[in-house]
Amino acid sequence: MALELMRGNEAIAEGAIRAGCRFYAGYPITPQNELFEYMAKRMPQAEGIFLQCESEVAGINMIWGAACTGTRAMTSSSGPGISLMSEGLTTLAAGQLPCVIVDVTRAGPGLGRIAPAQSDYRQVTKGGGHGDYHTIVLGPASTQEMAEHATLAFYLADLYRNPVIILMDGMLGQMMEPVDFDRVKSLPAPAKPWALRGKGDGPRKMIYAAPFDDPGLIQLNDDLTEKYRQIEEKEQRWEEILLEGAELVVVAFGSSARVALDAVQAARAEGLPVGMIRPITLWPFPRKAFSLLRRKVKAFLDVEMNAGQMQEDLERIVGPDLPMHHLGQGGGKIIYPDEVLEEIKKILK
Amino acid sequence: MKKIFGRPESLTDFPYPYCPGCGHGIVQRLVGEAMDQLGIVGRAIGVTSAGCSVRNWKQFACDMTMGLHGRGPAVATGLKRTAPECIIFTYQGDGDMAAIGTGEIVHAASRCERITVIYVNNAVFGATGGQQAPTTLLGQKTTSFPGGRDPRTGGYPLRMAEMLAQVSPESYIVRVSIHDVKHINQAAKATRRAFEVQMNNEGFSLVEYLSMCPTQWKVNPAQALSWVKEKMIPYYPLGDFGTIKGN
Numbered sequence: 001m002a003l004e005l006m007r008g009n010e011a012i013a014e015g016a017i018r019a020g021c022r023f024y025a026g027y028p029i030t031p032q033n034e035l036f037e038y039m040a041k042r043m044p045q046a047e048g049i050f051l052q053c054e055s056e057v058a059g060i061n062m063i064w065g066a067a068c069t070g071t072r073a074m075t076s077s078s079g080p081g082i083s084l085m086s087e088g089l090t091t092l093a094a095g096q097l098p099c100v101i102v103d104v105t106r107a108g109p110g111l112g113r114i115a116p117a118q119s120d121y122r123q124v125t126k127g128g129g130h131g132d133y134h135t136i137v138l139g140p141a142s143t144q145e146m147a148e149h150a151t152l153a154f155y156l157a158d159l160y161r162n163p164v165i166i167l168m169d170g171m172l173g174q175m176m177e178p179v180d181f182d183r184v185k186s187l188p189a190p191a192k193p194w195a196l197r198g199k200g201d202g203p204r205k206m207i208y209a210a211p212f213d214d215p216g217l218i219q220l221n222d223d224l225t226e227k228y229r230q231i232e233e234k235e236q237r238w239e240e241i242l243l244e245g246a247e248l249v250v251v252a253f254g255s256s257a258r259v260a261l262d263a264v265q266a267a268r269a270e271g272l273p274v275g276m277i278r279p280i281t282l283w284p285f286p287r288k289a290f291s292l293l294r295r296k297v298k299a300f301l302d303v304e305m306n307a308g309q310m311q312e313d314l315e316r317i318v319g320p321d322l323p324m325h326h327l328g329q330g331g332g333k334i335i336y337p338d339e340v341l342e343e344i345k346k347i348l349k
Numbered sequence: 350m351k352k353i354f355g356r357p358e359s360l361t362d363f364p365y366p367y368c369p370g371c372g373h374g375i376v377q378r379l380v381g382e383a384m385d386q387l388g389i390v391g392r393a394i395g396v397t398s399a400g401c402s403v404r405n406w407k408q409f410a411c412d413m414t415m416g417l418h419g420r421g422p423a424v425a426t427g428l429k430r431t432a433p434e435c436i437i438f439t440y441q442g443d444g445d446m447a448a449i450g451t452g453e454i455v456h457a458a459s460r461c462e463r464i465t466v467i468y469v470n471n472a473v474f475g476a477t478g479g480q481q482a483p484t485t486l487l488g489q490k491t492t493s494f495p496g497g498r499d500p501r502t503g504g505y506p507l508r509m510a511e512m513l514a515q516v517s518p519e520s521y522i523v524r525v526s527i528h529d530v531k532h533i534n535q536a537a538k539a540t541r542r543a544f545e546v547q548m549n550n551e552g553f554s555l556v557e558y559l560s561m562c563p564t565q566w567k568v569n570p571a572q573a574l575s576w577v578k579e580k581m582i583p584y585y586p587l588g589d590f591g592t593i594k595g596n
Contacts, residue, residue, distance in 0.1 A: 023431050049430045053423070054456040061420035061453070065427020068394075068414050069435075073427070087417055095415075196412040196428070198392035198435045206406055207414045 003178040009034035015150025022048035023066035023073040031170035032104035056081035060088030067097040070195030076102035090129030094209035098157035107332035115332025116171035121309040137282040139253040143177035155187035238286035246275030252303040263340030357381035370570025372560030400442040419450025422457035447483040458517035466555040471562040479565035519552030520591035528577040
């Protein structure tokens with residue numbers, strides 16, 4: 001198939017349908033509306049279910065129901081809606097139900113505004129809802145990658161029986177770029193013997209997120225902790241850019257990574273020893289990418305459109321010995337390559 | 350000897366965790382009998398809710414899942430839309446459905462989702478210790494309004510069956526009582542009809558059961574039966590409120 005020019009929001013929706021998503025429940029919120037409307041148009045063609053839910057609270061609980069029957073199910077929203085989904089997210093994690101949630105982040109806190117921001121990083125990577133749980137979080141940086149992550153997200157969700165969040169922002173969602181769906185690798189879809197379809201003549205099945213009696217909930221927590229450990233071991237993904245000889249490493253994800261890449265390439269052209277790491281999985285955070293770097297690198301520059309949420313993860317991994325700089329702020333302030341380049345030069349001076 | 354009475358096959362032998370005189374056991378039995386009579390236990394999926402009935406996933410012998418507090422109708426929507434061949438029911442109390450779950454039940458009813466809602470109204474939050482529910486009667490004493498429900502501070506009791514009938518043009522919505530044998534028999538018919546409405550793809554169905562909570566009403570089981578008859582039924586009239594009628 002030829003290249004198609006698509007918005008990020010549309011590429012993720014088309015990617016999801018091609019990945020076998022057959023249930024989508026959504027609620028209007030900017031800047032994710034194109035995803036929602038694309039699903040409204042395409043889902044009936046794919047003989048799937050599109051539902052405009054009465055709230056994000058209802059939507060995420062519809063996802064619970066659809067996921068229970070073994071259907072690949074998805075919802076999308078933006079920060080305020082993701083906050084409303086928190087009770088459902090923690091429960092989906094506890095019930096070990098696979099599903100995909102897209103967060104086209106807007107600038108927070110509170111109602112915020114629709115300008116691009118990455119202020120939901122902490123919310124989605126650390127949980128958001130109550131209890132000890134994790135969602136797998138993917139952070140695509142291009143429209144092509146969004147199409148690919150839709151497939152990857154459903155694959156990981158099914159493989160680990162865990163919710164997967166794709167973290168975007170208004171810029172990535174609205175931006176138009178060419179997409180080639182032929183390049184999207186198809187991934188296996190496991191059988192779901194646990195799905196509820198009526199017991200027929202067999203034993204009944206239950207999907208439950210609250211084993212009240214001891215050791216039920218303690219056992220569930222142990223099982224989840226072990227599952228998260230395996231995910232951290234096996235699923236870290238990142239991109240390394242120009243790291244050879246780098247003394248300063250820029251770390252950025254999503255749209256900030258696009259901006260930072262321009263600056264890093266410009267700096268290299270001027271002979272500055274700068275490289276870049278782009279985390280692709282935001283949880284599990286790609287800590288392996290940093291284990292070898294520490295010996296040669298003298299400083300890090302964290303670039304993100306928030307007050308430094310990913311920086312907390314970086315500091316935990318890199319430790320206190322190396323300087324950690326931050327560029328970026330919340331509230332909808334877009335970062336430009338010139339600013340990153342200027343910061344790189346300032347640090348390396 | 351021929352066995353003439355026993356536990357419905359649609360219920361397990363897991364012991365009921367309820368207080369003496371509680372109505373949940375009766376309602377669960379009615380649901381089990383209806384599933385037996387209609388032969389649907391093999392394709393039924395139940396959705397439990399938060400509250401005293403939270404553990405009834407152990408008592409229904411069909412596939413079971415859960416709904417968070419009030420979210421049962423949203424979960425049921427996701428189940429039914431993706432497994433239309435299955436028979437989906439939620440089991441919800443008045444605290445669950447008439448308080449935190451009003452959004453989900455109103456919209457499931459307005460979409461006329463082909464689900465069956467088993468709604469147990471005992472006019473109080475039972476599991477959490479007897480606080481006021483949206484269905485608590487005026488003057489009824491609870492732990493959150495110890496002086497009794499005063500509409501100026503605590504609002505008026507919600508009549509959910511009537512309210513939902515207003516928004517659901519394809520619906521079987523009835524209110525029944527379980528305070529004596531005659532009424533239990535009527536409730537049994539209504540329960541069966543509610544499932545038939547779903548099986549025939551006729552519309553949304555909901556049965557509201559006026560039920561007893563002697564523990565939180567601070568009365569004995571016999572007094573609780575009288576309380577349903579004398580206090581609840583005058584405010585919550587029994588009847589058929591939807592567009593689809595009983596048979």
